[in-house]
Structure formats: C-alpha cells, structure tokens
Amino acid sequence: MNTTRRQFSLLAAGASFALVTPARATPDSMKESIQAFTGGRPVTDGRIKFEISLLVENGNSVPLSVLVDSPMTKDNHVTRIGLFNEKNPMPDVAIFNLTPRSGRAQIATRMRLNDTQFITAIAEMSDGTYFSARSGVIVTMPACVEE
C-alpha cells in the first residue's frame, strides 16, 4: 500500500497525461444522444421537477431525483426518463423505464460528474411527446486526494 515518492511522481505524471487525452461528451454529443432517445421528435420544457445540488462536494457521487407531472394511468403515463450530460466521457447517464404500475413518475439515483456542467432530464410520455428540464451543477475539487 505504500507509495514511494518516485511512484507518486509517476502517478502525478500519469494523471496529467490523462487530462490531455480526453474522451469527452460535448454539448453537441449530448444533443445527439437526446435525439437518439426521442427519435428526433420535439421536446418541450416543463412538467419535470429535477432536483440536484447546485454545488457538490465530490463529483463521484451526486444525488439527484426526477419527478414528472403525470397521472400514471394506463392511457396517460411516463414511459421513460432519460438523463444526459455534456462533459463526462459519455453523454448518456441512465434511462429508467416506467409503467402504469409505477404509481408515480419518480426516480432517484446518484451520478458521477466529471466537471461543472449542465444535466438534462427528458421524460417520454405514453402519447409520444417529450418534456425536459435542465440543471447546472458546480463541482468542487476535494483537497488532499491520494493520487
């Protein structure tokens, strides 16, 4: 478990190398992912309560919740909730498949945030319409990390 000073320098060098070779999502690649999710159909703002901290202490685990305004009946319910980001290595975060048996269109999870960025939540309704909400999150860096 001991890291010698030399190993530490090598680690530090490795870390900076990793920083200059990013495989990153971009606002454009996020748009592409969202288009794949919606099949290119129009997305309207609203009907979603998207809760995520504005300022997080560590980007490794950021709690979030999504609540969509829907009666969740057989004929009128949320079928999917998609989460997308613009600065992680991949634009996709998760897709949740809901059913009328969900009772409420509500999910919560925890995600990784590579950097300060906007997160988008999109809800797909059983009638084929789409709604969205967006939230900006500032990620601070922890002090005294191992590597």
Next chain:
Amino acid sequence: MARALINVPQKAKRGEIIEIKTLMSHPMETGFRPGMDGQLIPRDIIEKFVCTYNGEVVFSAQLYPAITANPFISFTTIATDSGTLVFSWTDNKGDTQVQTASIQVE
C-alpha cells in the same frame, strides 16, 4: 457475494404507492480510468436493473458508466397483491445478481 440493501415495506395497503430504495455493491468501473500501470482499467459496470412484482416487470433501468459506484436506485410502485419482488442487476459481462423481497398487501 451479492450484497444489496433493499427496502420494501413488509406490509402495505392495496393501491398504496410504495417507495423502493436499492443499493447494490459494485465498483462501476468506467473503463475510462488508467490504472497504476497507465493502462485503462477494463470496464465493469451494471448495465441493466430490473424489478419484477409477482413476475411482471414494474420498473427497469439501463445504466451507463456515469452512474456512481455502489449504484443507488429509488423508484415507486403500487402495492397490488401480496407476493414477491425480484430485483436483478446484470453487468456488462452478462453476470446477473438477484435479490428478492416479500410484501404483504392488505
């Protein structure tokens, strides 16, 4: 060893919406991180989560590397009948871990 924390109320009223929280022990290794040797650590993530209630799928999710290590997923379902909820987590190698919980509906 499958280690998961799941909370399903032991008893519920028929028609009541219950909140279910699940926490699964898993590294969710992204496949984007270099290891000590500078090589990328291979991806090892849960890709699929499914919850069935007396055999019927009531909720499922597709997860990507952006989901936190030891993934936490919470959702709701309507207490319809007494019976069993089965939770399964499948990783990118196709291995599935399963946990069950029972519920009594009055």
Next chain:
Amino acid sequence: MNRLVALWLVCAALPAAAQDARKSGFAFMGPDTQAMQTDDLANPGMLFVLEGDALWKAPVGASQKSCASCHGDAPQTMKGVAARYPDFDEATQAPIDLAGRIIQCRAERQGAAPPQREGHELLALTSYVAHQSRDLAIAPAQDARLASARAQGAALYSTRMGQLNFSCAQCHDDNAGGHLGAAPIPQAHPTGYPLYRLEWQALGSLQRRFRNCLSGMRAEPISAGSADAIALELFLMDRATGMKLETPAVRP
C-alpha cells in the same frame, strides 16, 4: 474581581454543549452528503457492514471457527469495543489497533490467512465491529502502557513534514473551519472510521486517510499498521474522547 464575575456570568450563560468546540467532520459536510450518511438504506458504507455481518458468522481457517464461535452475538459482545481502541496487546507488548486485532484473531486463533490491510474482508469486519459502537462516546483505553505511544502520536501530529513543510495541527487545529481550495477543513476527529469516502468510491480506514493527508503535504506516507500510524490513531482517538462514533460515516 469584576472581571472574574463577568467571566463567570459568560460561562454560566453558555449552554453545556457550546463549551465543547469540537465538531465531527459530519458538521462540515453539505446536506446531501449528510443525508447519505444518516439514512442506513442509502449509506453505501452499510454494504460493508452487511458483508461484515456475514463474515462474522462464517467459519474460516484450520480451526473452522467463526468470529461468532468465540465472541457470540456482535451487537451484544462488540458494543463499545471500537470506542476504546487502539488498546495494549499483551502478546506483543505493544499498542494494537482494531484492524490489527482482527488480523491477529484471524491468523492466530482462527488459523486463517491474515487479511490484508485495506482489503475488503478486513474493512468489512472492522466496520461491522465498529458499527456496534455507533452513537457511543469514544472512551480510550486507560492503560498506562499506552502513554508513550500516545505522546509519540501527539508529537507526530504537530511535527512539520514533507515538501510543503506542514504539520497536521496547522490545518486541523489552526485552520479548522477554513477552506483548502473549496473543501472545508475539518477538525480531524476520527469519529466515523472505517468510513465511506466519495473520493475513494469505497470504504477506507483512518490510516488510509493519513496517507491522503501526507501525500497532500508531499510527505512520505506512514504505512498502515505501523507503530507511527497506531500512535497517531491513539492520539486522535484520545483527542476525540467523549465524541460519538458514527461508523460507517460518509465523507466527501
């Protein structure tokens, strides 16, 4: 005389709790991270406690004894144990930390392979044992033979180290409550170990945390289980006497 009376009035007016300026790292966290710790069904550290519970009852090694074979029901027998560690070990005539005691039990009494420091098995067992003392006050062992190690730990705590030439005390005493970058500097009370650190994305020991601090100070890390590490743990636990254990805590 007047001044003394004034001082007495001020002191009397303060509620008892306000006289203790010590705060757990919990108090320095944001509400999201606090919520993650306080809800056992959302605290990822509880996954390790759950595994520790299974390990406690599983027979291992040549003896085919489990921890429970000797120690019985952990919620009864292990209650308060973590609150007094590190303790003095008669066999080696040296201070021993809780993880060290578990390694010793595994190897010598159960006849199993000694678990690795910071390995999954040891963290799970240590967190399971420490969890039995959750909400109990830290009450360090009162063995006179620990005094010299405690003094050694106190000296380490205030010794400047590494390329940045910092001591633990400069951050955690002189600048506690301030910030290092955006991160609040806590008072370094080891109330929740082993704890789940979001930065690690896993559970880790206090001695792993020492390594984080020391590499931040650009100092040579002290190895887990070494006399220095146990001395520093002894000093910090003594400094936190009376504070409540939180294992498994969550920290950023």
